[in-house]
Amino acid sequence: xxxxxxxxxxxxxxxxxxxxxxxxxxxxxxxxxxxxxxxxxxxxxxxxxxxxxxxxxxxxxxxxxxxxxxxxxxxxxxxxxxxxxxxxxxxxxxxxxxxxxxxxxxxxxxxxxxxxxxxxxxxxxxxxxxxxxxxxxxxxxxxxxxxxxxxxxxxxxxxxxxxxxxxxxxxxxxxxxxxxxxxxxxxxxxxxxxxxxxxxxxxxxxxxxxxxxxxxxxxxxxxxxxxxxxxxxxxxxxxxxxxxxxxxxxxxxxxxxxxxxxxxxxxxxxxxxxxxxxxxxxxxxxxxxxxxxxxxxxxxxxxxxxxxxxxxxxxxxxxxxxxxxxxxxxxxxxxxxxxxxxxxxxxxxxxxxxxxxxxxxxxxxxxxxxxxxxxxxxxxxxxxxxxxxxxxxxxxxxxxxxxxxxxxxxxxxxxxxxxxxxxxxxxxxxxxxxxxxxxxxxxxxxxxxxxxxxxxxxxxxxxxxxxxxxxxxxxxxxxxxxxxxxx
Amino acid sequence: xxxxxxxxxxxxxxxxxxxxxxxxxxxxxxxxxxxxxxxxxxxxxxxxxxxxxxxxxxxxxxxxxxxxxxxxxxxxxxxxxxxxxxxxxxxxxxxxxxxxxxxxxxxxxxxxxxxxxxxxxxxxxxxxxxxxxxxxxxxxxxxxxxxxxxxxxxxxxxxxxxxxxxxxxxxxxxxxxxxxxxxxxxxxxxxxxxxxxxxxxxxxxxxxxxxxxxxxxxxxxxxxxxxxxxxxxxxxxxxxxxxxxxxxxxxxxxxxxxxxxxxxxxxxxxxxxxxxxxxxxxxxxxxxxxxxxxxxxxxxxxxxxxxxxxxxxxxxxxxxxxxxxxxxxxxxxxxxxxxxxxxxxxxxxxxxxxxxxxxxxxxxxxxxxxxxxxxxxxxxxxxxxxxxxxxxxxxxxxxxxxxxxxxxxxxxxxxxxxxxxxxxxxxxxxxxxxxxxx
Numbered sequence: 001x002x003x004x005x006x007x008x009x010x011x012x013x014x015x016x017x018x019x020x021x022x023x024x025x026x027x028x029x030x031x032x033x034x035x036x037x038x039x040x041x042x043x044x045x046x047x048x049x050x051x052x053x054x055x056x057x058x059x060x061x062x063x064x065x066x067x068x069x070x071x072x073x074x075x076x077x078x079x080x081x082x083x084x085x086x087x088x089x090x091x092x093x094x095x096x097x098x099x100x101x102x103x104x105x106x107x108x109x110x111x112x113x114x115x116x117x118x119x120x121x122x123x124x125x126x127x128x129x130x131x132x133x134x135x136x137x138x139x140x141x142x143x144x145x146x147x148x149x150x151x152x153x154x155x156x157x158x159x160x161x162x163x164x165x166x167x168x169x170x171x172x173x174x175x176x177x178x179x180x181x182x183x184x185x186x187x188x189x190x191x192x193x194x195x196x197x198x199x200x201x202x203x204x205x206x207x208x209x210x211x212x213x214x215x216x217x218x219x220x221x222x223x224x225x226x227x228x229x230x231x232x233x234x235x236x237x238x239x240x241x242x243x244x245x246x247x248x249x250x251x252x253x254x255x256x257x258x259x260x261x262x263x264x265x266x267x268x269x270x271x272x273x274x275x276x277x278x279x280x281x282x283x284x285x286x287x288x289x290x291x292x293x294x295x296x297x298x299x300x301x302x303x304x305x306x307x308x309x310x311x312x313x314x315x316x317x318x319x320x321x322x323x324x325x326x327x328x329x330x331x332x333x334x335x336x337x338x339x340x341x342x343x344x345x346x347x348x349x350x351x352x353x354x355x356x357x358x359x360x361x362x363x364x365x366x367x368x369x370x371x372x373x374x375x376x377x378x379x380x381x382x383x384x385x386x387x388x389x390x391x392x393x394x395x396x397x398x399x400x401x402x403x404x405x406x407x408x409x410x411x412x413x414x415x416x417x418x419x420x421x422x423x424x425x426x427x428x429x430x431x432x433x434x435x436x437x438x439x440x441x442x443x444x445x446x447x448x449x450x451x452x453x454x455x456x457x458x459x460x461x462x463x464x465x466x467x468x469x470x471x472x473x474x475x476x477x478x479x480x481x482x483x484x485x486x487x
Numbered sequence: 488x489x490x491x492x493x494x495x496x497x498x499x500x501x502x503x504x505x506x507x508x509x510x511x512x513x514x515x516x517x518x519x520x521x522x523x524x525x526x527x528x529x530x531x532x533x534x535x536x537x538x539x540x541x542x543x544x545x546x547x548x549x550x551x552x553x554x555x556x557x558x559x560x561x562x563x564x565x566x567x568x569x570x571x572x573x574x575x576x577x578x579x580x581x582x583x584x585x586x587x588x589x590x591x592x593x594x595x596x597x598x599x600x601x602x603x604x605x606x607x608x609x610x611x612x613x614x615x616x617x618x619x620x621x622x623x624x625x626x627x628x629x630x631x632x633x634x635x636x637x638x639x640x641x642x643x644x645x646x647x648x649x650x651x652x653x654x655x656x657x658x659x660x661x662x663x664x665x666x667x668x669x670x671x672x673x674x675x676x677x678x679x680x681x682x683x684x685x686x687x688x689x690x691x692x693x694x695x696x697x698x699x700x701x702x703x704x705x706x707x708x709x710x711x712x713x714x715x716x717x718x719x720x721x722x723x724x725x726x727x728x729x730x731x732x733x734x735x736x737x738x739x740x741x742x743x744x745x746x747x748x749x750x751x752x753x754x755x756x757x758x759x760x761x762x763x764x765x766x767x768x769x770x771x772x773x774x775x776x777x778x779x780x781x782x783x784x785x786x787x788x789x790x791x792x793x794x795x796x797x798x799x800x801x802x803x804x805x806x807x808x809x810x811x812x813x814x815x816x817x818x819x820x821x822x823x824x825x826x827x828x829x830x831x832x833x834x835x836x837x838x839x840x841x842x843x844x845x846x847x848x849x850x851x852x853x854x855x856x857x858x859x860x861x862x863x864x865x866x867x868x869x870x871x872x873x874x875x876x877x878x879x880x881x882x883x884x885x886x887x888x889x890x891x892x893x894x895x896x897x898x899x900x901x902x903x904x905x906x907x908x909x910x911x912x913x914x915x916x917x918x919x920x921x922x923x924x925x
Binding site for chain 1: 525528529530531532533534535536537538539549550551552553554555556557558562566569570572573574576577578579580610633634636670672676677678679680710713715718719720748749750852853854855857859860862863864865866868882883884885886887888921922923924925
């Protein structure tokens with residue numbers, strides 16, 4: 001039996017002889033049988049996706065670390081593909097019988113009479129963009145407790161207006177194994193950690209709540225960084241007390257300056273989703289048929305990147321087993337690539353971009369973003385603010401949404417400032433901004449030289465599937481968006 | 488099908504042997520089948536059965552909750568033992584203890600009628616039905632149509648829950664759904680989409696294919712050739728199928744955790760007049776075949792019909808056993824079931840006919856609300872109305888304000904309750920809502 005090579009940090013886990021086969025209780029012979037079943041009705045291709053995930057969460061509420069949860073998810077998803085069509089099934093029972101039954105169900109998408117036979121599987125090595133020093137398997141629940149307490153104590157110490165503090169520690173590790181009939185066997189160990197602090201502040205009868213979180217693909221060593229822990233708490237406190245004195249901007253169309261970092265939510269909603277190739281293949285994206293055309297000014301370059309070290313949106317392999325990469329979507333204002341999974345790549349006759357992702361073995365892979373950001377531009381951030389007579393400056397965000405076909409997008413600003421005569425003046429909060437993707441992109445007036453990849457724990461939802469993503473932005477000025485203020 | 492009682496019984500006995508004083512455990516088994524067809528071709532079929540186990544534990548007065556999909560006997564044993572160990576490192580929280588057995592109870596499962604006992608639907612039947620439906624959609628095809636996708640699904644779920652004090656209950660339900668989405672190409676290059684999906688507990692309750700197709704095309708008519716309307720304060724007709732967004736934001740502020748943590752605009756307002764006098768909202772857990780109907784809640788309490796708001800007064804908080812103890816109040820049940828606003832006499836068109844300018848909100852895009860302060864700002868699509876006549880389809884607009892102010896501006900309910908969701912709401916009319924647009 002060929003022993004597949006395990007690449008990456010999982011070597012330090014208690015995995016027998018560096019193979020995931022035992023974790024999933026499968027043999028090479030069984031995998032070949034299951035793939036044969038998936039191909040039995042004449043499908044072009046298939047994939048088996050094994051997953052074993054362990055999640056932990058522990059929280060401090062009102063001074064007491066008195067709640068925790070853990071979760072285990074184990075199963076296999078199988079997909080048979082026939083042209084643009086897919087049949088999918090899954091099972092949490094990894095017996096050979098149950099896996100063959102699932103594969104036979106998926107196989108029914110095809111009825112071509114064609115016969116593809118799987119070839120003998122061999123491990124494919126992967127680069128590692130998230131090496132882990134302290135995997136979660138070796139970290140006890142009790143090791144997390146002192147951090148939760150420290151964050152709480154620091155938050156209270158920073159500002160007397162803080163009346164309540166909650167601290168949360170969430171981590172997970174996911175082992176995946178992808179098997180393909182062309183003989184590829186791809187394995188990855190995917191860690192994730194999220195530190196989360198929420199505060200409630202009171203002043204003069206006004207109560208406000210705010211939060212900050214930091215996420216990485218990392219192990220426990222993320223918290224060796226003391227400055228990171230300080231920042232986590234300080235920003236949670238600052239974002240809460242800021243709201244106590246914040247008001248609303250005027251309603252209507254205004255110039256908008258997006259601060260560096262989390263403003264990438266605009267790209268994610270206004271551009272990223274519209275460039276996911278499944279929508280374009282179906283003709284339902286506003287960016288359909290705009291390839292190689294100018295969609296933004298010369299100084300706008302937008303990237304979707306799966307290989308930023310330690311980023312929440314990074315992946316060593318996509319969930320179809322394809323190598324991930326840095327994909328330039330818009331280069332100097334010209335649309336250069338969609339975000340592809342295998343199906344859309346075959347449809348457009350291009351190479352997959354390593355963007356076929358799935359929430360779990362229960363869902364089918366579809367084109368998804370990883371870390372989406374705009375490259376730094378030529379402008380000085382201070383000059384950008386100075387150029388606005390009356391507008392708003394957006395600093396942090398809650399959530400966003402887009403209508404792919406119409407191109408309308410929205411994002412919810414939690415903290416910002418009014419800009420009056422080129423200066424940041426009144427603090428503002430809780431405002432929805434809305435615009436049209438292609439129109440906003442063409443309306444980018446200035447791009448700062450200060451790109452920041454946001455460190456927050458963003459999750460992107462599409463077709464009911466959530467996947468971890470990152471986003472980033474330099475300071476950017478948009479000519480006009482509709483601001484949901486009050487007159 | 489999995490023997491749910493056995494799985495739960497095994498997990499609970501392992502937990503007890505490992506030192507848990509109290510346990511609650513639930514196992515579930517479900518199967519689903521769905522298909523997606525676009526422009527005449529089946530693009531996706533999905534079929535699977537699924538299983539899971541959850542268990543919550545009290546160990547030395549400490550509490551935690553756990554879930555797994557790995558139900559192999561030895562795996563469950565290791566999982567539960569590890570969960571018990573993890574619980575020991577926490578601090579005690581006696582308020583997590585189960586409520587007394589005599590306070591627990593269940594609505595009769597047969598009366599809820601959530602499970603359709605008729606013959607299961609086959610893949611062949613789904614294929615036939617989705618094809619018929621897509622033909623129905625395509626039959627009304629407009630020349631601008633770029634994509635029509637039809638979806639069909641069916642599922643059935645079974646659950647068994649047990650508490651270590653002896654209370655236990657079953658749940659079972661079926662779901663049948665059919666619907667679709669269309670995208671139209673406009674001269675501007677925009678491809679606005681509309682969708683309509685209908686889900687029912689029983690197969691025989693499904694609306695006809697032509698009714699669904701008609702609804703889909705009606706909504707398509709609402710989204711084409713849209714643009715931003717004027718900024719200003721206007722009467723707002725909140726369309727029946729999206730009114731849940733506003734009502735749901737209020738429910739969030741009524742939850743035990745929001746009240747206890749001081750993150751509620753409704754804290755200290757129990758029994759007070761918070762909305763205009765016509766604002767009455769009920770929670771109805773026992774509607775037969777209701778999407779939100781249920782037998783018992785997570786604490787083993789029997790959900791009862793109740794007022795959430797009665798003629799503008801806040802009638803209750805939504806308190807589970809834990810947060811009720813923290814607040815030194817009686818538990819009222821954390822969850823809500825079917826949210827009902829009694830329909831009024833008039834259609835929204837009738838109500839709008841006497842108003843010079845109003846806006847009908849037909850969908851939301853992004854936005855959020857702050858449960859601590861009540862501030863909200865939501866993106867919307869809709870229609871600008873003059874004396875009830877549609878004069879423009881609207882997009883790229885926001886509504887903003889404070890929820891406590893908004894519910895004081897509530898005027899009237901339409902006669903069109905939306906019965907295909909757990910939010911069984913009619914169109915709701917509010918006065919003087921801030922819109923931002925062009």
